[in-house]
Amino acid sequence: MSGAGVIGAGAFGTALAMTQGARGGRVVLWGRDAQAMAAMQAARENAVHLPGVPLPQGVLATADLAALAGLDVILLSIPTQALRGFLQQTGPALGNAVLVACCKGVERGTGLLPTQIIADVLPGARTAVLTGPSFATDIGRGKPTALTLATDLPDGAALQERLSTPVLRLYLSDDPVGAQLGGALKNVIALAAGMVIGADLGESARAALMTRGFAEIVRLATKQGAHPETLWGLSGFGDLILTCSSEKSRNFSHGIRFARGEADLGGKTVEGVMTAHAVSEQGAGMDLPVIHMVSALLKGEISVPRAMDALLQRPLKSER
Numbered sequence: 001m002s003g004a005g006v007i008g009a010g011a012f013g014t015a016l017a018m019t020q021g022a023r024g025g026r027v028v029l030w031g032r033d034a035q036a037m038a039a040m041q042a043a044r045e046n047a048v049h050l051p052g053v054p055l056p057q058g059v060l061a062t063a064d065l066a067a068l069a070g071l072d073v074i075l076l077s078i079p080t081q082a083l084r085g086f087l088q089q090t091g092p093a094l095g096n097a098v099l100v101a102c103c104k105g106v107e108r109g110t111g112l113l114p115t116q117i118i119a120d121v122l123p124g125a126r127t128a129v130l131t132g133p134s135f136a137t138d139i140g141r142g143k144p145t146a147l148t149l150a151t152d153l154p155d156g157a158a159l160q161e162r163l164s165t166p167v168l169r170l171y172l173s174d175d176p177v178g179a180q181l182g183g184a185l186k187n188v189i190a191l192a193a194g195m196v197i198g199a200d201l202g203e204s205a206r207a208a209l210m211t212r213g214f215a216e217i218v219r220l221a222t223k224q225g226a227h228p229e230t231l232w233g234l235s236g237f238g239d240l241i242l243t244c245s246s247e248k249s250r251n252f253s254h255g256i257r258f259a260r261g262e263a264d265l266g267g268k269t270v271e272g273v274m275t276a277h278a279v280s281e282q283g284a285g286m287d288l289p290v291i292h293m294v295s296a297l298l299k300g301e302i303s304v305p306r307a308m309d310a311l312l313q314r315p316l317k318s319e320r
């Protein structure tokens with residue numbers, strides 16, 4: 001039986017299941033907590049992550065992996081650092097479905113991107129990436145959103161058609177590496193932007209940091225084979241703008257709380273933290289001053305004022 005599956009019943013997974021449920025047809029939303037999934041199925045609502053937004057009729061909320069059997073496409077929406085372990089344990093339950101990575105991050109220790117982790121654990125799996133500027137709360141409420149669907153698959157256009165809805169407009173890309181690096185690295189820059197705002201350094205400083213951070217994204221990603229146009233698109237520049245400018249972003253608001261010295265940093269999924277360390281550790285010798293500084297700040301190696309001084313006191317250089 002064909003249909004769409006979503007792995008991870010957090011904010012984004014639930015929102016994605018809603019988009020696919022609104023199209024009609026069979027949708028399986030899988031989460032690991034059996035009790036929570038049973039409650040969700042009964043209440044027709046994810047009361048923790050998307051309260052007040054009803055699950056469409058065709059969505060089955062379940063913790064039963066057997067419900068994924070025979071699905072033709074599965075969206076993976078769990079944190080990047082959890083992906084490898086999940087696939088190692090659960091890979092066979094995913095069958096032959098096209099696996100669409102919806103998480104944004106770089107794996108710490110390997111430097112791999114989500115589709116590269118999938119290829120490492122499940123060689124031969126067919127993969128795609130869905131990424132771009134989108135808050136789960138907007139998607140779940142049916143607000144208009146445009147995202148990038150990046151894949152090497154020859155039938156990418158069919159997948160684009162399959163996952164688009166009247167309010168979720170997908171643009172096709174043949175650059176999964178660029179799309180994933182843009183989505184992962186903007187989270188690190190959003191942490192930095194949040195720190196600038198939290199430390200009351202001003203909106204001009206945030207604009208400067210976003211721009212110079214974007215230069216780092218382009219430098220690093222093109223070195224790994226990304227097309228520059230991908231980085232200027234929805235998955236890079238588009239998502240950078242959204243994430244660095246709204247307190248709805250967990251990365252941006254984490255940066256604000258961090259700079260204010262708040263003890264409770266929230267305990268939410270903040271992908272940029274591990275990605276900052278992963279990229280800084282892998283690219284130790286690279287010219288990535290903002291990314292290296294975010295990692296050092298998060299490790300407690302330097303304070304926000306000293307980090308700002310260090311960035312400002314570097315020798316003057318050309319803008320490129």
Ligand SMILES: NC(=O)C1=CN([C@@H]2O[C@H](COP(=O)(O)OP(=O)(O)OC[C@H]3O[C@@H](n4cnc5c(N)ncnc54)[C@H](OP(=O)(O)O)[C@@H]3O)[C@@H](O)[C@H]2O)C=CC1
Pocket residue numbers: 008009010011012013031032033049077078079080082085086102103104105134135136137268269271
């Ligand atoms: N929220 C958003 O607006 C957007 C998020 N994203 C990306 O989507 C991904 C998921 O984020 P989001 O849904 O917001 O995060 P949430 O924290 O809301 O949800 C994460 C989900 O993953 C589950 N999970 C964590 N570890 C495992 C594991 N080892 N095995 C199985 N399930 C696991 C959690 O389960 P449990 O509850 O049991 O811990 C939870 O249901 C991230 O990469 C994020 O960057 C992308 C675009 C927008």
Ligand SMILES: O=C(CO)COP(=O)(O)O
Pocket residue numbers: 104132133134135187190239242243248249250251252269270271
């Ligand atoms: O990726 C996102 C928006 O596109 C969500 O950002 P946060 O993970 O920072 O909340």
